[in-house]
Amino acid sequence: MLNKSIKFLIENKIVAVLLLTMFIGWGVMVAPFDWDTGNFPRDPVAVDAIPDIGENQQIVFTKWDGRSPQDIEDQITYPLTTSLLGISGVKTVRSSSMFGFSSIYIIFEEDVEFYWSRSRILEKLSSLQKGLLPDGVQPSLGPDATGLGQIFWYTIEGRDENGNVTGGWDLHEIRSVQDYYVKYALSSASGVAEVASIGGYIQEYQIDVNPDILKEYNISLEQVVNAVRKTNKDVGAKTIEINRVEYLVRGLGYVKSVEDIENAVVTSDNHTSILIKDIAKVSLGPAERRGILDKEGAEVVGGVVVARYGANPMEVITNVKSKIAEISAGLPSKVLKDGRTSQLTIIPFYDRTELIHETLNTLSEALSLEILITILVIIMMVFNLRASILISGLLPIAVLMVFIAMKLFNVDANIVALSGIAIAIGTMVDVGIILSENIIRHIDEDKKRTPVNTVVYNATVEVSGAIITAVMTTIISFIPVFTMIGAEGKLFRPLAFTKTFALTASIIVALFLIPSFAAWLFNWKSPKKKFGFLLNIALIIFGLLALINGYYLGLVLLGYAGTSILKSREILSNAKANKLNIIITVFSIIVLLSVYWRPLGVDYSIFSSLIFVSLICFGLLGVFTLFRRYYVSILNWALANKLLFLCLPTIIIVLGVSIWRNTGKEFMPALNEGSFLLMPTSLPHSGIQENKRVLQQLDMAVASIPEIKTVVGKAGRIESALDPAPLSMYENIIIYLPEYKFDDNGKRLKFKVNDDGLFETKSGAFISSGTKTETNTLILDEDGEFFRNWRKHIKSADDIWNEIVDVTRLPGVTSAPKLQPIQTRLIMLQTGMRAPMGIKVKGQDLKEIQDFGLKLETILKQVPGVKKEAVFADRIVGKPYLIIDIDRSKLTRYGLTINDVQSILEVAIGGKIITQTVEGRERYGIRVRYPREQRNSPDVLERIYVPTPNGSPIPLKELVTITYEKGPQVIKSEDTFLVGYVLFDKQDGEAEVxxxxxxxxxxxxxxESGELTVPKGINYKFTGTYENQIRAEKTLSMVVPLALVIIFLILYFQFRSVSTSLMVFSGIAVAFAGGFIMIWLYGESWFLNIDMFGINLREIFQMHPINLSVAVWVGFIALFGIATDDGVVMATYLTQTFDKNLPQTKQAIRLSVVEAGKKRIRPCLMTTATTILALLPILTSTGRGSDIMIPMAIPSFGGMVIALITLFVVPVLFSWKKELSLNKINYGN
Incomplete structure (x- = not known):
């Protein structure tokens, strides 16, 4: 069937052309990159920066205003947790009880469908037994989103027509606009699950009742509450028909102003009404708040947009931006005293599309450079322009086919998924190289003038089995990745899909498209003289036009035209003209690589890059050429000295295993998001004004760093179930400037410079790199230079973080681990902590948990590799409580109940929202309580009067005892067990595990020494992202051997020989060792510690200690699949050669081995060269996402370099086997 399909497409090339056209059109339509395709329809693959690897989690949120964490825990959290534990598919239940609300996090097993789990929770909540929760308390299900769904943060600010910040707006005004206009407008955007508000003040009507006047009029607080409730009400009185016309009857009674409340009647005495204003002061004021938002030292109002679960973040943000553009004109404005108009404007400060564009751009550049290098390798080693065009021209088609498969199988495009294509490029082109090289060889050896279609068909069928076997081993090698579970499974399964799609696409391209186009291309004759003349004229015209516009393409086209003219005038022969065209093409590719790769960095000239790229590419290709030239000599020596030669791969394997055992471990290298999340905490007893002061200090300190673009800090929580932060926890989102200026699509921009290298501004001034300036103040110039935003001593994002740490050392504020927004959300979703490493201490008593945690804190600071300043144990019992203990015996004396006293306390001290006004679309609460001076100290509280049944009020001190004590700020639990955390972080360069x-x-x-005693009922457990690494290793330790067995079976079915299969399989062991040797060399400071053009090679190749992470293991799994490719090709030809020659002597055996090796060394070297060189752009990449790609590429790079030795190992072992068989035969005879 396969052979028939190949033959059909060779003979019917129009079908192949139609297939090619379909793949191109469909692929462009669904490609995730932001390509401008004009009117061509686009339906791109869903895009995000990184997969959502958080737990399968739902949140049950319950508000109970004014209640302490202990009350919340006892009356809401614990009863709800015990009820929810019984839901099917629940893995664990975490909870936190805080002031005024309860948050319960229900973690489901991975295989439980997201919306099915929500339905089960709603069923459980609707069937809760009566009396389980306090009256009026109603739990609700959180938004259908995860913590990673917080994709867009913004502030609302007054701006003038020039975009400058203006004053003139009160915070409560802006908050009202946010709550009742912006929030609902953005919530209507497709894909938005929630828009949550933060900052400013919520407006409310405040009735401050004077207790002395109440006593004078003998009015109870309850009467005031009832009066307020009765004064705010609309009614409907059905209809009245007048003159056969129906009128709807409304009785208006909603409060519209402060005066409406002031004139409400509380009671009447002697025909005199006592109004609210007679006994209280009524005003508009700010409600109590538990969240503050600050921007660079100024308090602001803002919001966060949360994307719905499963929604495409890019699409959601695009929809939100469209909605912002739609509503912006309708936002309020006012004329200021200085005559300027201040327009409220929505200003984004965290927009994930920037990170997405930058990561996609990094991958797009890497893929483009890989394709260019692949073309270079093919041209240099095949030295056949037509074959090179054939292979390299169809490579992008395979990439487009991967995008099609991603769309069909709903695989999102992100840094990890697209890395699967990047690390597969070498393998994808390998199959094309093997096939094309075989086609060229068959055409060259054909002396009978056989039709090209037949020659191509025979050549394709000859190697189709080896191609399928080689690709199948690579696909099978990725089975372990598909079996991963948890965070690592969510992270790398998309990569396994894209790698599989890429390899499948490469088979389709190699076996069905390349043969058809090869049959056409190799049968193509030079154009007739007249047509050739017209072609030359066209090349010259297009070349001149391109040259005028400053394109290098112009020189290339003119070069081709010159070669064609010289050939047509018979000055050059066909062979020399082809060689000249190849030289022009090679030079063009080197120039393109120099311009777009810039491995030395953009601070160095293109000429320097040209020299470096030429040295590295031609140098490595030179090594491969020498390898090929001396291959036969080395092979003859190895065949004559088998034991001595085989000591080399044995030593390599032993060395690799030794390095493996001593390599540090971690879950994942962190993705550089281009932003930091600073999360220090203050002391639990600090109040809202103190937290506001500290927050502003932090923001101003960070904003003073020149590399910082903006910093927005949050204390407390946003109005969302997704954010349970206490007021003492700060979250400062720090956006720092990229190293260079980029456009909106993540591409570096060039600006005009003078002869001194200074950048010219539009105002005529000149500034140097590292000066903080807006992009629109510089003059764009394609022939200019890149503008560096960072100062000279700032070399990396770590340097910026160190400056942040230095300026944010404040008394009373803890230090914070180095975190980033997405990274932090994922950590908190997985562990419930705000640090990547920690210890969970569980028990039954909060004080015991805290005390044991503090002991662990002291011990952790002594651990080598732990950052001492980042170790912090939860101060659980540290919040000051004012306890009002009611004496029941005294209540009976006055005929009072507990409820009588508690009602007074609740309203008089805490204040109570009695009702809500309806003012158009806006809703504001009406709150009743005593004035601040009547409730601001224990002495004053003792004088609060409590009405009695006999009409004589008594002071509170006669009924209660008021004391101070320390209590919990937050009560956390897991599966009903109380829990506290001890957080810590590792030092730079240390491995997590x-x-x-x-x-x-x-x-x-x-x-064991008795220095630490674990109290009874207390247990502790280390937790953090390292657990994912342990789990992944455990899974891989079982599945990788199984995959290797399957690879061996595939090899066995190809060769039908256990010994031959083992020979080929030995390549995996050698490559495995090579990968670890390269990892070790990366961490050695002496390796490639060479300066070139004033820059160290270790800097160019991003060399630093590499820990054994899941990303590295994925790189090894990719290596296992390709490590056998050369062995498969070599063993196939060895078998074919021996079947043909039937050698009967030891010398004949060795000659046959050398004959097969000579035939296959070129394609084997080409496949290895493309794999190795194609990884160079990834290894030198510094863009967003390179932190994840590089660890995945290192094993393949190192493994394939060392795996070159298998080009000798397989022939030597094959020869040894045949010689032993010959000896047995001779011995038997």
């Missing part, structure tokens, strides 16, 4: 193992051992040593 290694640090945790050291900490575990030190704590065990302390326990």
């Amino acid at each position: 290694t640090v945790v193992e050291r900490a575990q051992q030190l704590i065990l040593d302390k326990i």
